[in-house]
Amino acid sequence: MTGAQGDPSVITATGLVKNFGPIEAVKGIDLDVRRGEIFGFLGPNGAGKSTTINILCTLLKPSAGTATVAGYDVASQPGEVRGAIGLVFQDPSLDANLTARENLAFHAFIYGVPGDERDARINEVLEMVELSDRAKSVVMTFSGGMKRRLEIARGMLHTPEVLFLDEPTIGLDPQTRRHIWTYLRKLRAEKGVTIFMTTHYMDEAEECDRIAIVDGGKIVALGTPTELKAMVGGDVVTLATSDNQAAAADIARIFELEPTIDNGNIRVEVKDGAEFIPRLVRETSVPVTSVASHRPSLDDVFLKLTGHAIRDEAAGSTDHMRMFMRARGGSR
Amino acid sequence: MSTEGTVLSDVRPAHSHRRSAGFANTLRGIYIVWYRDLLRYWRDRVRAVVGLAQPLLFLVVFGAGLGSSLGGSFGGGANGGASLSYAQFVYPGVVGMAVLFSAIFGAMSIVWDREFGFLKEILVAPIDRSAVAIGKALGGATQAMIQGVILLVLAPVIGVTLDLGTVLLLLPFLFILAFALSAMGVALASRMKSMQGFQIVMNFLMMPMFFLSGSLFPLTGVPDWMAVLGRLDPVTYGMDPIRRIVLGATLPPDAVNALGLTIFDQVLPIGVEALILLGFGAAMLAIGVANFRRRD
Numbered sequence: 166m167t168g169a170q171g172d173p174s175v176i177t178a179t180g181l182v183k184n185f186g187p188i189e190a191v192k193g194i195d196l197d198v199r200r201g202e203i204f205g206f207l208g209p210n211g212a213g214k215s216t217t218i219n220i221l222c223t224l225l226k227p228s229a230g231t232a233t234v235a236g237y238d239v240a241s242q243p244g245e246v247r248g249a250i251g252l253v254f255q256d257p258s259l260d261a262n263l264t265a266r267e268n269l270a271f272h273a274f275i276y277g278v279p280g281d282e283r284d285a286r287i288n289e290v291l292e293m294v295e296l297s298d299r300a301k302s303v304v305m306t307f308s309g310g311m312k313r314r315l316e317i318a319r320g321m322l323h324t325p326e327v328l329f330l331d332e333p334t335i336g337l338d339p340q341t342r343r344h345i346w347t348y349l350r351k352l353r354a355e356k357g358v359t360i361f362m363t364t365h366y367m368d369e370a371e372e373c374d375r376i377a378i379v380d381g382g383k384i385v386a387l388g389t390p391t392e393l394k395a396m397v398g399g400d401v402v403t404l405a406t407s408d409n410q411a412a413a414a415d416i417a418r419i420f421e422l423e424p425t426i427d428n429g430n431i432r433v434e435v436k437d438g439a440e441f442i443p444r445l446v447r448e449t450s451v452p453v454t455s456v457a458s459h460r461p462s463l464d465d466v467f468l469k470l471t472g473h474a475i476r477d478e479a480a481g482s483t484d485h486m487r488m489f490m491r492a493r494g495g496s497r
Numbered sequence: 498m499s500t501e502g503t504v505l506s507d508v509r510p511a512h513s514h515r516r517s518a519g520f521a522n523t524l525r526g527i528y529i530v531w532y533r534d535l536l537r538y539w540r541d542r543v544r545a546v547v548g549l550a551q552p553l554l555f556l557v558v559f560g561a562g563l564g565s566s567l568g569g570s571f572g573g574g575a576n577g578g579a580s581l582s583y584a585q586f587v588y589p590g591v592v593g594m595a596v597l598f599s600a601i602f603g604a605m606s607i608v609w610d611r612e613f614g615f616l617k618e619i620l621v622a623p624i625d626r627s628a629v630a631i632g633k634a635l636g637g638a639t640q641a642m643i644q645g646v647i648l649l650v651l652a653p654v655i656g657v658t659l660d661l662g663t664v665l666l667l668l669p670f671l672f673i674l675a676f677a678l679s680a681m682g683v684a685l686a687s688r689m690k691s692m693q694g695f696q697i698v699m700n701f702l703m704m705p706m707f708f709l710s711g712s713l714f715p716l717t718g719v720p721d722w723m724a725v726l727g728r729l730d731p732v733t734y735g736m737d738p739i740r741r742i743v744l745g746a747t748l749p750p751d752a753v754n755a756l757g758l759t760i761f762d763q764v765l766p767i768g769v770e771a772l773i774l775l776g777f778g779a780a781m782l783a784i785g786v787a788n789f790r791r792r793d
Contacts, residue, residue, distance in 0.1 A: 222621060248623035258614035262537050274529045275622040
C-alpha cells in the first residue's frame, strides 16, 4: 500500500479552469472526493462536466489550477494517474469486431495486468456484470446495455482506485439503468472503489453519496442529496390559475413569499404544503384551477440555485440523436 | 444465475503492476496494438482478399491491354537478348501497388477507431503514446506485406520465375515499403478527425505516388519533370528493388540492372534504396509519434 492510501481524499481539485479558445468551459472548480464514496457531478449538457472529467482523467490539460487523483498530479504524472483509474466514457469505446473476452484481454495486457492473473481477473469481471455466457460473442452483437456493462467490467479489470463514469446510463432504458446501478453499488461494497460520475438525470444523482451541482462551468452547490434538498425551504407548491400574473402578485403580497412562474405554472416554496393550500385557495382573488404540493426534489434545488430547469427536453433530444448515432455505429 | 456471492478476490494494491519499466511498458503497448490489428485483419480476411481486386484489375487491364499494343519485347530491347513482356514488367509494380494501397488503408483504421471511440481506450492506457503510433505503423505494415506476398502466387501465370531465395530476399523490401507508407498513413491519420477527410487526402497522395513510382512504366525516357518527380516519390525507392528482385530469376543480371533506377546515370544499389525509404518511414513515424503525444 502506498502512503496515499491512508489519505481520506482520493480526488482533489483547486481552481480548475479550462478554456477552449475564447470559450470558458470550466471556470474554477474546487473538489474534494473522499475514498470509497459515490460522487455525482450533476448538471445540464454543456455545464462543463465532461471537460472536468477529461481533465481528471488526463485526457485534457487544465488551463489553470491543479488536480490530483489517487495522490498523483494530473498534469505532471499522467501515466501514474491513468494506471490508477478506470474509465467508462460517454460514448462507446469497445472494439465491436472483437469478442467480449478479447476486448478485456486487450485491456488487461495494455494495463499490465500480470499474465498469470489475467484469465482469472477477466472471468471475475465478466461474472460480476453477468456476461460470462457471452464472453466469446463479438461485441457487435451486444445490446446497448450489455456494451455498457462490458465497459464497466473493463474499467474494473486492473483494480483501479477510482472509477470514472461519464454519463454511464445515457440512452439506456430504465430497467438497464437500475441494473447498472446494482453493479456500481456492488463494486463499491466489495472493492471499496471510489466512483466519480457525471449525469444529467436527477433520479440518478439521488443514488450518489454526494453531489456537486454544476452550471455554467462552476459548482453551484455541493452536499448529500438530503442536504441539498434541505436548501429548498419545506415543500414546493405548484398551481395553475386563470391569471398567473395576478395570482403570483397576490401570493407575494398576502403570504410574503417569492413565487416564480415557470412553464405555465406558479411555483412557490412554503414551510408546510398541506397547511398552505387551503389558505391559498381561500385568500387569493384569482380562481385556482389546479394545485399540488410535493417534497423538494433535486430538480427544485437546481431550479432554485440556477434560476432555470435542467432542460430535460433539450437533453432528451440529444439523447435520441446519440442513440441514433449509436445504432448506426457512429458516435457524436 | 446468482452473482451475490461473487467476490472479486484480488485485493493486491492497484499500484503493484503499474511501475514496471517504461521501456518494457512501451514494447508491451506496441505488441498489443500490433496484435489487435492482425487479429482484425485475420477476422476480416475475406475483405482483405477482396482488397486485392484493384491491383489484379490493373494487372489484367494493363498487362493484357497495354501489353499487346506495346509488343512483346518490353524493357529488354536495350540489351538485345532478354525480352520481357509488359505483363512481366508491370507485375512487380502491381505487387507494390497492393502493398501501397493496403498500407495506407491500414492507417485509416486510426481514423476509424477515433470515430468509433476505441482510440480513447488506447489513449488513456498507462503506456507511452509512441507505442500507439509505432504499433499501428507496424500493424499496417505487416498486413500490407502479407497482401503483397499473396500476389506472388500469380508469378507462374505471368511467366515470372520465383524461387525460395528470391522470395526470402523480397520480404524485407516489401516490409520496408509497407512500413514507410504505413508510417506516412499514421502521421496523416493522427491529425485527421473524419474518414472523408482522410480519404480525400489519401486519394490526392496515393494515386500520384503510385503513377510516378515507375510501377507502370520505367522512369527512363520520360520528360524531365516526370523524371525528377518520380525520384522525389518515396514509393519509387520501394518499387525499384521489388522489380529487380522479382525479375531476378527471370532475366539475366545485366538486363535486371538495365531496369534499375538511376540517379545521374548511376544505378542505385537496392540497399541504398532501402535506406532512403527507411529514412522516410522513420521521419514519418516521428511525426506520428509527436502527434499522438500531443495533449490539448
